[in-house]
Amino acid sequence: RAKQSHQAHLFYSAQMNQRSLARLKLSTDLHHALERNEFRLFYQPQVDAKTGCLCGAEALIRWQHPQKGLLSPAEFIPFAEETGLIVPIGTWVFSEACRQLAQWQAQGLRLVRLAVNLSPRQFSKDLVNTLQEQVIAHQISASQIELEITETLLMQIDDDMVGILHDLHALGFSLALDDFGTGYSNLAYLHTFPLDYLKIDQRFVRGVPNNDSNVAIVKAIIAIAMNLNLQLIAEGVENQAEADFMSQLDCHQLQGFYMAQPLPVEQFNLLLAQAELS
Ligand code: C2E
Ligand code: CA
Ligand code: CA
Ligand code: CA
Numbered sequence: 001r002a003k004q005s006h007q008a009h010l011f012y013s014a015q016m017n018q019r020s021l022a023r024l025k026l027s028t029d030l031h032h033a034l035e036r037n038e039f040r041l042f043y044q045p046q047v048d049a050k051t052g053c054l055c056g057a058e059a060l061i062r063w064q065h066p067q068k069g070l071l072s073p074a075e076f077i078p079f080a081e082e083t084g085l086i087v088p089i090g091t092w093v094f095s096e097a098c099r100q101l102a103q104w105q106a107q108g109l110r111l112v113r114l115a116v117n118l119s120p121r122q123f124s125k126d127l128v129n130t131l132q133e134q135v136i137a138h139q140i141s142a143s144q145i146e147l148e149i150t151e152t153l154l155m156q157i158d159d160d161m162v163g164i165l166h167d168l169h170a171l172g173f174s175l176a177l178d179d180f181g182t183g184y185s186n187l188a189y190l191h192t193f194p195l196d197y198l199k200i201d202q203r204f205v206r207g208v209p210n211n212d213s214n215v216a217i218v219k220a221i222i223a224i225a226m227n228l229n230l231q232l233i234a235e236g237v238e239n240q241a242e243a244d245f246m247s248q249l250d251c252h253q254l255q256g257f258y259m260a261q262p263l264p265v266e267q268f269n270l271l272l273a274q275a276e277l278s
Contacts, residue, residue, distance in 0.1 A: 023079070030089070038065065039093070040061070040062045043057040045057050045268070046058065046113075046115070046253045047255075048252070048253060049234075049247035054275040055253060056111070056115060058117075060073065060262045077119075081121055087124075091130055100114070102140050109269065111144070113145070113174070114144060114146070116146070117148045118148060120156065123153065128164055128167045128171070131171075135171075146173070146174045147173050148199070150177075151185045154185040154193065157193075175196050176196065177197070180199055181201050181203075181204055181217060187224065195228070195230055197233055198228075199233045200246075200251070201235060202235040204218050205235060206236065215245075222251065226250075231252045234251045235255050236255075236256045243258055
């Protein structure tokens with residue numbers, strides 16, 4: 001009898017722990033993914049709104065899972081951010097971005113700028129040194145890299161983080177504020193950060209010029225960016241109408257499925273080679 005209740009208890013706690021077991025498994029798998037080099041970077045083109053020329057790309061992580069196939073960041077990045085695993089993953093992303101930039105250079109394919117996403121969790125005192133070491137090791141220039149930070153970071157920013165932003169900027173990295181308009185960053189302080197680019201979140205680009213409220217928001221964001229002397233990038237441009245409208249409003253660069261999806265490097269290389277010819 002005692003044995004039975006013991007077993008029932010085990011079964012019960014096993015159920016209770018199913019979620020934590022799944023999390024433990026994901027955590028182990030992510031460690032393995034790093035060791036076995038299962039992550040990939042995809043590259044989404046950013047084009048000049050006026051000329052249509054390729055002016056940069058955003059590096060976006062994917063996980064080539066041995067059983068589950070190609071996984072999107074939504075399936076592991078939030079967990080990695082929660083657990084801190086985003087720190088080693090973010091270091092891999094940055095190092096791979098540098099390696100790829102060096103390779104393009106060696107192949108005679110010059111890409112103007114590569115954007116890399118940084119999670120707030122990566123903002124420790126080691127960040128500046130880690131990034132600088134990678135840039136030096138791959139013999140590339142920090143000016144080729146744009147670091148994308150989110151409004152969430154600015155909402156929780158302290159003096160140390162402000163210092164890190166200034167150090168990164170001083171090293172030559174350009175800084176972009178990603179997903180702008182989705183958080184509640186204090187507009188009054190925006191000018192105190194060394195930002196170069198502002199990315200208008202895709203939810204506001206959706207449906208312009210027919211969506212009146214998005215038109216109003218986009219115009220307000222553009223006015224802010226112009227005032228702060230920031231370059232504007234419209235995200236999530238999905239059709240000609242959205243592209244035309246953003247370009248008419250003097251948005252500098254466009255990124256979205258209408259121009260191209262995030263591409264595996266072999267496909268992105270074809271675009272680079274084409275741009276080299278034109
Ligand atoms: P994000 O930084 O805002 O990246 C843009 C996302 O929008 C990408 O999703 C991209 O595929 C998607 N997108 C681009 N154009 C369009 C479009 O026209 N329509 C629609 N509906 N979507 C479009 P993805 O690659 O799934 O990445 C999702 C998020 O995961 C990213 O959002 C970013 O927050 C995060 N992420 C991706 N790679 C990294 C990374 O290396 N490090 C970190 N910390 N986060 C990353
Ligand atoms: Ca981004
Ligand atoms: Ca974004
Ligand atoms: Ca986003």
